[in-house]
Amino acid sequence: MTVLVAFIIQDFITKFLRWRKMPPGPWGIPILGYIPFLFKEPPYLVFERLWEKHGDIISVTLASKEQVVLNNWELIRDAFSRPEFTDRPDMVLIRLASSGIVTGNGSLWQDNRRFTMRTLRDFGFGKTTLDGIISNEALALCDVFKKKAKDPFGLHYSVNVAVLNVLWKMTAGEQYAYEDARMANFIELLNLTLEDTQSLGLIQFVPILKYLYPTALQAYRRVKNRIERITDDFKGKIDEHKKNFDPDNIRDYIDAYLQEMKAQQNRGEENTNFSDLQLRVNIQNLFLIGCETTANTIRWAILFLLRNLKVQEWIQAEVDNVIGRERLPSLADRDRMPYTEAFIMEVQRHANVAPMGLPHCTNQDVEFAGYTIPKGTIVMGNLWACHFDPKYWPDPFKFDPTRFLESDGTLKTKNSSFLPFSLGKRQCLGEALAKMELFIFLTIFMQRFSFRLPEGATMPSTEPIFSAIVNRPKPFKIVAEIRT
Numbered sequence: 001m002t003v004l005v006a007f008i009i010q011d012f013i014t015k016f017l018r019w020r021k022m023p024p025g026p027w028g029i030p031i032l033g034y035i036p037f038l039f040k041e042p043p044y045l046v047f048e049r050l051w052e053k054h055g056d057i058i059s060v061t062l063a064s065k066e067q068v069v070l071n072n073w074e075l076i077r078d079a080f081s082r083p084e085f086t087d088r089p090d091m092v093l094i095r096l097a098s099s100g101i102v103t104g105n106g107s108l109w110q111d112n113r114r115f116t117m118r119t120l121r122d123f124g125f126g127k128t129t130l131d132g133i134i135s136n137e138a139l140a141l142c143d144v145f146k147k148k149a150k151d152p153f154g155l156h157y158s159v160n161v162a163v164l165n166v167l168w169k170m171t172a173g174e175q176y177a178y179e180d181a182r183m184a185n186f187i188e189l190l191n192l193t194l195e196d197t198q199s200l201g202l203i204q205f206v207p208i209l210k211y212l213y214p215t216a217l218q219a220y221r222r223v224k225n226r227i228e229r230i231t232d233d234f235k236g237k238i239d240e241h242k243k244n245f246d247p248d249n250i251r252d253y254i255d256a257y258l259q260e261m262k263a264q265q266n267r268g269e270e271n272t273n274f275s276d277l278q279l280r281v282n283i284q285n286l287f288l289i290g291c292e293t294t295a296n297t298i299r300w301a302i303l304f305l306l307r308n309l310k311v312q313e314w315i316q317a318e319v320d321n322v323i324g325r326e327r328l329p330s331l332a333d334r335d336r337m338p339y340t341e342a343f344i345m346e347v348q349r350h351a352n353v354a355p356m357g358l359p360h361c362t363n364q365d366v367e368f369a370g371y372t373i374p375k376g377t378i379v380m381g382n383l384w385a386c387h388f389d390p391k392y393w394p395d396p397f398k399f400d401p402t403r404f405l406e407s408d409g410t411l412k413t414k415n416s417s418f419l420p421f422s423l424g425k426r427q428c429l430g431e432a433l434a435k436m437e438l439f440i441f442l443t444i445f446m447q448r449f450s451f452r453l454p455e456g457a458t459m460p461s462t463e464p465i466f467s468a469i470v471n472r473p474k475p476f477k478i479v480a481e482i483r484t
């Protein structure tokens with residue numbers, strides 16, 4: 001008993017000394033700090049209340065870790081553009097995903113990020129060559145919709161296939177049919193992994209507690225096993241690529257990575273951050289982050305179209321005027337389609353697919369915004385708060401694409417508090433790809449269909465299902481009426 005009391009007093013004194021220099025925030029309870037209050041509801045709702053009470057920068061103690069939350073886009077920009085804020089923290093989920101382009105730190109992350117940016121750009125990021133791959137997937141999805149005729153259907157599986165196929169094509173040069181069992185297995189693995197991540201709860205911060213919580217321990221083991229299976233899945237693809245490797249015909253990300261490894265070997269470089277394992281982990285990271293974010297934004301877009309039929313009509317009118325019904329859309333059309341662009345932006349603002357972004361971590365003690373933030377502090381950018389900040393968004397909970405338009409109907413060029421892809425040195429690496437996908441999928445759909453609510457169905461709600469990183473809409477069904 002005396003030991004416990006001494007421990008609690010020491011814990012209190014340590015926290016008090018740290019707390020004096022840290023941003024304001026709630027106290028929490030001895031030892032666990034604020035952890036018990038954080039997992040009852042999505043963290044962005046908890047932080048909304050703390051934001052109202054403590055202001056734009058707040059800190060909470062999570063067991064032995066400190067966490068700072070930035071609730072304003074300027075603070076996020078200032079912090080995330082500084083090298084001291086670029087690390088990822090040592091949290092269970094991050095450790096389970098190994099050290100890749102999303103989860104790694106230091107030169108390993110930097111070298112692999114730089115290489116991946118360059119390579120994906122060479123394969124068409126932001127260029128027209130990728131249009132074709134994305135359009136083919138959108139058309140295949142339209143065929144699936146058409147086959148449903150007037151029957152209501154959900155968007156769960158088919159949208160995942162379409163988005164995954166784009167990723168497969170770019171990374172491994174492959175595409176799968178909708179009914180392919182390997183694709184079905186892969187999607188199940190991804191979905192179950194994401195669902196389980198939420199059950200990790202507080203063991204994210206205090207891993208040892210997993211032995212006290214059987215459900216968390218089971219979830220931990222399942223996530224570990226599935227991420228290993230996803231990572232291993234790519235081994236066979238890499239071996240195939242090695243067998244058929246042709247330096248004069250670099251087909252995809254795997255080929256480009258193998259070429260880079262060979263070049264480094266030829267130069268006699270040692271201690272390189274490039275390896276077979278690193279390649280597998282990078283692809284696993286790309287699939288884990290790139291699939292659910294994009295697929296759920298597409299589902300949210302359709303949900304908002306159902307809820308706002310007039311908006312749907314305006315987009316269809318713009319599509320008809322600029323692209324027409326015959327030719328496929330191209331990225332060049334974007335400049336002439338401000339309403340469609342504004343709709344996509346409003347979907348991203350309102351749906352908040354990644355409401356708290358991904359956790360950052362300070363890699364040294366740092367003076368920031370008048371506070372001293374110790375090395376190893378978890379730093380979160382509260383994108384949700386930026387997107388609903390009434391200072392920047394009048395009537396923030398209203399869905400209204402015109403907030404992104406000037407009074408003359410052109411797209412606003414400056415939207416300060418809009419950062420669905422975060423900001424700074426770890427800003428989303430797939431932003432250009434995601435924007436291309438959202439535009440091409442939406443315009444191809446709107447050329448061909450009007451989305452309607454099935455007769456007698458209740459309107460799907462905008463309240464999300466939150467998993468550790470991604471906000472998903474609750475499952476809903478639609479009817480896709482072919483436009484005449």
Ligand code: HEM
Pocket residue numbers: 080101102103113167285286289290291293294297353354357358359381420421422423425426427428429430431433434
């Ligand atoms: C609408 C779709 C998407 C959204 C909303 C989104 C959002 C985000 C956010 C908020 C981050 C965290 C940035 C930070 O740590 O501050 C992130 C990171 C990342 N995203 Fe995306 N993302 C999307 C699609 C994609 C796609 C399609 C890919 C690639 C195929 C991708 C690749 C990445 C990578 C590699 C990182 C980690 C960057 C790093 O740590 O250096 N994302 N994304």
